[in-house]
Amino acid sequence: MSRLNAPEVLRATRETLADTVAAQLARGFRLALVAAHEDGPVGPEAGFRIVYVLLGTAGERVEVVVEIPRDDAWLPTLAGISYPAGRFEREMRGLYGIVPRDHPQPYRLVRHGHWPTSFHPMLSDADPNPDFTARAGFPFAEVTGKGVYEIPVGPVHAGLIEPGHFRFSVVGETIVRMYQRLYFVHRGVEKLFQGRQVADGIALAERISGDTAVGHSLAYVMAVEDALGVDVPERDRLVRALLLECERLYNHVNDLGAIVNDAGFGIVNQHAGRLRESLLRHNARLTGHRLLRGAIRLGGADLLAAPDLDLIDGVAAEAAELAAISTGHPMVANRLNTTAVLPSEQARGLGVLGYVARASGIAVDARADQPFVDLGEAFRVVTAETGDVRARFDVRVGEIAVAAALVADLGARISTLEATTAPTVPGGTGAGLGVVEAWRGTLVHRVEVGTGGVLTRVKVVDPSFHTWPALGIALADTIVPDFPLANKSFNCSYAGNDL
Numbered sequence: 001m002s003r004l005n006a007p008e009v010l011r012a013t014r015e016t017l018a019d020t021v022a023a024q025l026a027r028g029f030r031l032a033l034v035a036a037h038e039d040g041p042v043g044p045e046a047g048f049r050i051v052y053v054l055l056g057t058a059g060e061r062v063e064v065v066v067e068i069p070r071d072d073a074w075l076p077t078l079a080g081i082s083y084p085a086g087r088f089e090r091e092m093r094g095l096y097g098i099v100p101r102d103h104p105q106p107y108r109l110v111r112h113g114h115w116p117t118s119f120h121p122m123l124s125d126a127d128p129n130p131d132f133t134a135r136a137g138f139p140f141a142e143v144t145g146k147g148v149y150e151i152p153v154g155p156v157h158a159g160l161i162e163p164g165h166f167r168f169s170v171v172g173e174t175i176v177r178m179y180q181r182l183y184f185v186h187r188g189v190e191k192l193f194q195g196r197q198v199a200d201g202i203a204l205a206e207r208i209s210g211d212t213a214v215g216h217s218l219a220y221v222m223a224v225e226d227a228l229g230v231d232v233p234e235r236d237r238l239v240r241a242l243l244l245e246c247e248r249l250y251n252h253v254n255d256l257g258a259i260v261n262d263a264g265f266g267i268v269n270q271h272a273g274r275l276r277e278s279l280l281r282h283n284a285r286l287t288g289h290r291l292l293r294g295a296i297r298l299g300g301a302d303l304l305a306a307p308d309l310d311l312i313d314g315v316a317a318e319a320a321e322l323a324a325i326s327t328g329h330p331m332v333a334n335r336l337n338t339t340a341v342l343p344s345e346q347a348r349g350l351g352v353l354g355y356v357a358r359a360s361g362i363a364v365d366a367r368a369d370q371p372f373v374d375l376g377e378a379f380r381v382v383t384a385e386t387g388d389v390r391a392r393f394d395v396r397v398g399e400i401a402v403a404a405a406l407v408a409d410l411g412a413r414i415s416t417l418e419a420t421t422a423p424t425v426p427g428g429t430g431a432g433l434g435v436v437e438a439w440r441g442t443l444v445h446r447v448e449v450g451t452g453g454v455l456t457r458v459k460v461v462d463p464s465f466h467t468w469p470a471l472g473i474a475l476a477d478t479i480v481p482d483f484p485l486a487n488k489s490f491n492c493s494y495a496g497n498d499l
Contacts, residue, residue, distance in 0.1 A: 004061060004370060004372075004433055005059045005060060005061065007053075008060075008062045009063045010062060010064045010065070011064075014074075014075060014076055017064070017066050017076060017078070018081065020064050021054070021078055024064070025081065029055060030054065030084075030364075031054055031082050031088075031351070032053050032054065032444050032461065033052075033088075033433075033444050034085065034091075034092070035050070035051045035053070035446055035457065036048055036050050036092045036095070036122070037049040037050070037051065037448070037456075037457050038124055047067055048067065048068050048069075048070060048073055049066075050067075051446070053446060059370050061433060073096070073098045074099040074100070075089065075098060075099070075100055077089055077102050079100070082351075083349060083350050086103060086105065087109065087466075090103070090107070090108060090110075091110050093109070094109055094120070095190075096120050109183070110498070111183065114133070115132065116132070121186075121191065122191055145171075149169075150169055152166075152167050152168075153166040155181070155184050162184075163185060163494070164181070164182050164184070165181040165182075166178060166180050166181075166483070167179045167180075168480060173480050173481065174477060174478075174479055175475050175476060175479065178476075178483075182494060183498045185498055186499070187495075187498070187499065189208055189460065189499040190459060193455050194455055194457065197453050197454060198224045198228075198298065201220055201224070201458065202221060202297065205217045206293045206296075208499065209493045209496035210291065210495070211291070211439075212247070212439065212443070212462075213247070213291045214240075214247040214292045214295070215244065215247065215438025215439065215440075217293075217296040218244065218296050218436050219434035219436040219438075219444060219445040220434060221297065221298050221299075221434070222432075222433075222434030223433055223434035223446060223447040224432060224434075224449065226433055227429075227431050227447055227448070228426055228430055229428075229430070230298070230299055230426070232422075234373070234417065235414060235419060236301045236422065237372055237373040238410050238417070239301040240372070240373070241372075242303075242307065242410040243286075243292055243295055244437070244438065245407050246292060246307070246403075248399060248438075249279055249403045251440075252400050253275045253315065253319050253400060255396055256272050256326075256393065256397065257270070257272025257322075259488050260326045260336075260393075264331065264335070265332050268322050268325065268326050275315050278315060279315060282308055282311055286305055287302070287303065287304060297422070298422075299422040303414075306414075306415065307407050309407070309408050312404050313408070316401055316404035319400050320400070320401065323394075323397040327393070327394075335482070336388070336389045336393055337390045338386075338388050339388050339389045339390070339485060339486060340388060340389050340474040340475055340478050340482065340485070340489065341386065342356065342360050342473060343360065344360045344385075346470070347362055348360075350469055350473070351466045352470045353441035353467060354438075354439075354441020355395045355396060355399065355440070356467050356470060357441070358381065358382060358383045358384065358395050359391035359392040359394070359395045360384075360391070361385045363381045364441075364442065365442070367379060367381075367437045368381055370442075375406060376409055376413075378405040378406050378409040379406060382395050382398035382402060387474075389482075389486060389489040427452075429451060430448075430449055431446070431448045431449075432446070432449075433445070433446050434446075434447075440463045440464060440491070440496075441463030443462050445459070445460055445461075446459045447459075460499055462497060464492035464494075465496070467492050468490075468497055470490070471486070471492065474486060474490070
């Protein structure tokens with residue numbers, strides 16, 4: 001259980017790709033990642049290798065590999081059989097110039113308006129100083145009709161928040177359609193990994209999305225360990241699981257307050273902020289860092305102190321009390337109930353993950369489907385059925401209780417095991433996958449390690465990549481004043497989406 005099961009590798013051509021992937025989807029697998037690789041000599045002579053990673057619900061994984069020449073860089077679109085596939089295809093078009101033929105939305109996904117049309121930053125010969133003075137429009141869908149007008153929001157927002165542009169077509173206060181434009185701050189994270197030693201990639205992984213330091217660093221090191229054949233001792237795996245739950249706790253507690261704050265119940269937000277601060281200070285005692293950075297390392301994990309179970313239990317109890325007070329208030333209940341509903345069928349079709357999926361009745365959770373350690377009886381997958389803001393709030397409440405129970409159980413199990421010397425990370429080359437249920441949902445890293453322990457490719461998929469599109473679906477027939485409330489209940493990462 002230290003590492004995922006070895007992948008079943010299937011070779012495909014452009015002609016057989018759709019049938020090959022469709023066969024795995026029919027088995028109940030989900031498309032978790034699509035990674036393009038530039039192989040061969042640098043420049044136009046290179047070829048592309050595209051890897052489609054599909055995950056099952058019992059630790060299984062399948063990799064479908066197709067190779068295409070750079071001078072004829074196109075693939076048949078799979079958007080008709082998998083919505084996530086269509087998103088990955090548009091991402092590859094922007095970053096590599098690989099064209100998805102017959103795509104229903106053929107324009108680039110990762111492309112700021114100032115990017116030159118011919119600029120594909122992941123190519124080895126991409127211009128390091130392109131001309132960013134070009135102007136390009138963005139194809140927002142127009143909704144016309146009697147009484148329909150548009151409201152633009154962003155990309156610059158009040159407070160400490162990353163940029164995103166939301167355009168509402170409304171009749172009165174009712175949203176007919178919301179269209180979102182992200183990718184304003186593309187940082188080139190995946191290219192920054194290339195050429196680094198594997199140990200040097202951890203600090204970068206921790207900073208992909210600041211509130212998910214454990215999730216991303218753990219997925220990264222697990223991918224490296226999978227690539228190089230490293231088995232992690234049980235105690236270290238238990239520590240890793242404990243740190244994930246600590247990260248889940250402080251983020252979920254913060255979200256409880258933020259959601260009801262957007263419903264006008266600011267006093268609860270103040271108390272939630274107090275609880276979050278106590279958890280951040282607890283994180284610092286555990287690891288030396290309030291956001292839990294520096295605790296995950298190749299082959300293991302570190303704790304400076306045992307968790308304070310009295311503090312954790314107290315926070316969980318207060319969070320439950322704050323939640324009950326909030327949902328028992330008629331004003332708050334009115335704002336949360338039946339607002340921004342995401343039906344289960346649509347959530348499943350979009351490939352939504354994490355608490356958003358679970359609030360729509362979909363029990364997807366890597367802790368159950370791709371576990372790296374046995375969490376025991378303290379673990380359960382928390383779900384709800386209504387798919388509204390209230391459901392996403394309630395799932396967080398349930399997950400706080402589960403996380404607190406897991407911290408107690410894991411802490412007790414860790415105390416019974418003697419610390420062992422972390423395994424030496426061997427040299428060699430290989431490809432590996434890391435799958436982690438971070439606090440927002442399942443995130444995946446795939447790495448390829450070349451000669452001398454140098455990273456040749458790291459592909460990152462944050463759960464927000466899958467979940468952002470669902471926000472627009474949930475907002476249909478929602479009133480404009482409820483947008484902040486709905487958006488907070490999703491709480492997708494801008495940084496995790498725009499790498």
